[in-house]
Amino acid sequence: xxxxxxGQSPPNNELIRKRRNSLFKIGVVMILAFxxxxxxxxxxxxxxxxxxxxxxxxxxxxQNFEVTMLSGSRDGIFKNPYHIAxxxxxxxxxxxxxxxxxxxxxxxxxxxxxxxxxxHPNTEGVISFNVIPKKDSVDLKFDFELIGYQALYNDxxxxxxxxxxxxxxxxxxxxxxxxxxTTAQNLLNGHILFFEHRDEVTENGVTTVTYSTPICSDEDMxxxxxxxxxxxxxATPINIYWVWPNTLSTFVNASASGVTTIPFCHDDxxxxxxxYTAITDNIEHFPQYYLKGISPDDTVDVGTIGExxxxxxxxxxxxxxxxxxxxxxxxIKLSVTEGTAVGGGP
Amino acid sequence: MNELQNETKDIKESxxxxxxxxxxxxxxxxxxxxxxxxxxxxxxxxxxxxxxAWFALGGKLEAFTKIEEPNNLDIRAGHYDAVQYFSLNDIxxxxxxxxxxxxxxxxxxxxxxxxxxxxxxxHTTNIPFIYKIYxxxxxxxxxxxxxxxxxxxxxxxxxxxxxxxxxxxxxxxPLTSKNSDQNSRSNYGRQIALxxxxxxxxxxxxxxxxxxxxxxxxxxxxxxTYDSTSDHDYYILEISFxxxxxxxxxxxxxxxxxxxxxxxxxYLTASRWSGN
Numbered sequence: 206x207x208x209x210x211x212g213q214s215p216p217n218n219e220l221i222r223k224r225r226n227s228l229f230k231i232g233v234v235m236i237l238a239f240x241x242x243x244x245x246x247x248x249x250x251x252x253x254x255x256x257x258x259x260x261x262x263x264x265x266x267x268q269n270f271e272v273t274m275l276s277g278s279r280d281g282i283f284k285n286p287y288h289i290a291x292x293x294x295x296x297x298x299x300x301x302x303x304x305x306x307x308x309x310x311x312x313x314x315x316x317x318x319x320x321x322x323x324x325h326p327n328t329e330g331v332i333s334f335n336v337i338p339k340k341d342s343v344d345l346k347f348d349f350e351l352i353g354y355q356a357l358y359n360d361x362x363x364x365x366x367x368x369x370x371x372x373x374x375x376x377x378x379x380x381x382x383x384x385x386x387t388t389a390q391n392l393l394n395g396h397i398l399f400f401e402h403r404d405e406v407t408e409n410g411v412t413t414v415t416y417s418t419p420i421c422s423d424e425d426m427x428x429x430x431x432x433x434x435x436x437x438x439x440a441t442p443i444n445i446y447w448v449w450p451n452t453l454s455t456f457v458n459a460s461a462s463g464v465t466t467i468p469f470c471h472d473d474x475x476x477x478x479x480x481y482t483a484i485t486d487n488i489e490h491f492p493q494y495y496l497k498g499i500s501p502d503d504t505v506d507v508g509t510i511g512e513x514x515x516x517x518x519x520x521x522x523x524x525x526x527x528x529x530x531x532x533x534x535x536x537i538k539l540s541v542t543e544g545t546a547v548g549g550g551p
Numbered sequence: 552m553n554e555l556q557n558e559t560k561d562i563k564e565s566x567x568x569x570x571x572x573x574x575x576x577x578x579x580x581x582x583x584x585x586x587x588x589x590x591x592x593x594x595x596x597x598x599x600x601x602x603x604a605w606f607a608l609g610g611k612l613e614a615f616t617k618i619e620e621p622n623n624l625d626i627r628a629g630h631y632d633a634v635q636y637f638s639l640n641d642i643x644x645x646x647x648x649x650x651x652x653x654x655x656x657x658x659x660x661x662x663x664x665x666x667x668x669x670x671x672x673x674h675t676t677n678i679p680f681i682y683k684i685y686x687x688x689x690x691x692x693x694x695x696x697x698x699x700x701x702x703x704x705x706x707x708x709x710x711x712x713x714x715x716x717x718x719x720x721x722x723x724x725p726l727t728s729k730n731s732d733q734n735s736r737s738n739y740g741r742q743i744a745l746x747x748x749x750x751x752x753x754x755x756x757x758x759x760x761x762x763x764x765x766x767x768x769x770x771x772x773x774x775x776t777y778d779s780t781s782d783h784d785y786y787i788l789e790i791s792f793x794x795x796x797x798x799x800x801x802x803x804x805x806x807x808x809x810x811x812x813x814x815x816x817x818y819l820t821a822s823r824w825s826g827n
Binding site for chain 2: 222225226229230232233235236239270271272281283284287288291292293295296297298299301307308309321322323324325332334353513515516518519522525526528529530532533534535536537538539540541542
């Protein structure tokens with residue numbers, strides 16, 4: 206810039222002209238280079254966007270990894286018309302199998318076989334996908350977000366007796382009138398829990414299930430998991446174990462109130478994570494994710510919950526009810542990006 | 552544009568680059584600086600847009616499911632406290648006999664949609680209790696007439712100053728017994744199935760015969776609509792003692808069958824109204 210400014214009083218016109226010449230040449234070359242670069246980027250962008258089709262062929266991803274569905278998977282039964290209405294264009298539909306779903310797999314057959322009705326308290330399961338690294342090792346960040354929707358039908362043609370022409374309107378909880386959905390949107394973060402590991406031990410005919418490494422919601426209601434996936438061009442399945450616990454005592458020790466349930470998270474550092482502390486810390490930080498009728502500013506500690514379980518357990522149950530009444534459909538958004546991994550392997 | 556055309560004529564150069572260069576050199580210094588800044592910003596935009604799009608793409612997945620609708624009918628303790636606070640202990644037979652029935656308050660919420668419902672009561676009859684259900688109204692101060700005092704423990708835990716509530720006795724809710732044999736066995740006989748004409752009548756005569764007093768009587772209210780003056784519907788369960796039960800016709804079993812039992816099971820439920 207300084208040299209250009211010196212053009213105000215040129216000491217040597219020829220020299221200035223040469224400099225301007227070279228400056229222009231460089232500029233034009235750079236512009237051309239950028240245009241070429243942009244076009245190649247766009248081409249690549251378009252290529253990856255084509256996620257249509259089914260089964261193994263479907264994939265999304267960046268340069269260094271691909272995300273694909275489990276083999277033999279198919280769309281969930283609530284896709285049409287509900288999911289389609291809220292679907293983000295470049296996202297891939299997460300497909301389900303008979304053993305790997307969100308209670309959204311079996312279709313209605315008849316009244317004796319009504320099919321899957323979705324999540325409710327005291328349900329659990331696993332949903333999975335494959336990651337295929339395009340180099341030997343890739344650090345990935347998995348960002349989950351749960352968004353609740355109400356499905357309402359508007360009588361757009363003003364024909365109150367005929368509901369066949371009513372228009373479906375999917376409204377996210379955050380956009381409900383008067384902030385009516387805020388409580389339920391908060392509660393989704395603490396009632397539908399994600400874990401990286403699930404273990405099952407059967408001893409003397411009694412099966413004990415342990416969940417480890419919770420993927421807890423942060424203050425922005427995002428759940429972040431990081432992991433390093435290795436093996437160039439090899440599909441590594443990523444399993445997300447979801448739980449909607451029936452009661453608060455299934456993951457908070459309430460023995461001080463005489464509750465004998467043993468929490469399904471242990472504090473023994475299995476998988477390198479004190480899972481019990483991780484989840485109870487999350488309750489103390491964000492009580493509004495777990496309990497109905499509590500404000501984010503209220504101080505809640507796990508010891509008090511254990512001592513006054515009747516009150517707090519009830520606030521949890523009321524939270525279940527709030528979700529059930531407010532949320533009709535649940536969208537789980539996952540965004541996989543490259544990032545620094547700190548978590549353990551699969 | 553005029554300026555550009557003039558320039559072109561003047562310098563008579565066909566080379567686009569040279570024309571551009573000349574245009575540039577003719578500009579004042581301030582214009583030159585502006586032009587450079589504009590170019591730089593354009594370049595930044597050109598870089599930023601595709602790069603941003605690439606970040607936003609990443610690998611995105613969406614899963615979708617339904618949330619099953621709950622049975623939105625809650626039956627709870629007084630002041631709509633958790634049902635664990637509904638307590639039937641300390642039933643004092645002596646004070647009942649002296650004319651003070653035992654009364655406990657409970658509440659029902661029909662949720663946001665205020666669906667019509669019915670109350671159902673099933674109980675075994677080891678003790679000849681009489682059960683009645685009344686509507687109640689909640690007050691925060693002592694009322695005239697008959698009322699039930701209820702202390703809300705959760706409010707006490709939360710450090711609230713007022714946690715005593717008073718429930719006045721309103722209309723009785725009529726209950727219809729669904730399996731009693733009112734003809735031959737007063738109100739304490741039981742049909743094996745409604746309208747079957749077969750009755751439980753003996754005490755363990757055969758292996759498959761349940762003890763008559765252990766077979767619950769099943770009673771139902773009619774259709775109930777919500778109390779529009781209150782957030783929740785409140786009820787009082789009244790328990791009194793039938794002193795004459797043992798003398799009733801057909802109740803010889805009560806005297807002869809070693810009736811030392813002191814436990815009864817009571818089931819109180821609210822269910823969605825499905826009748827007409």
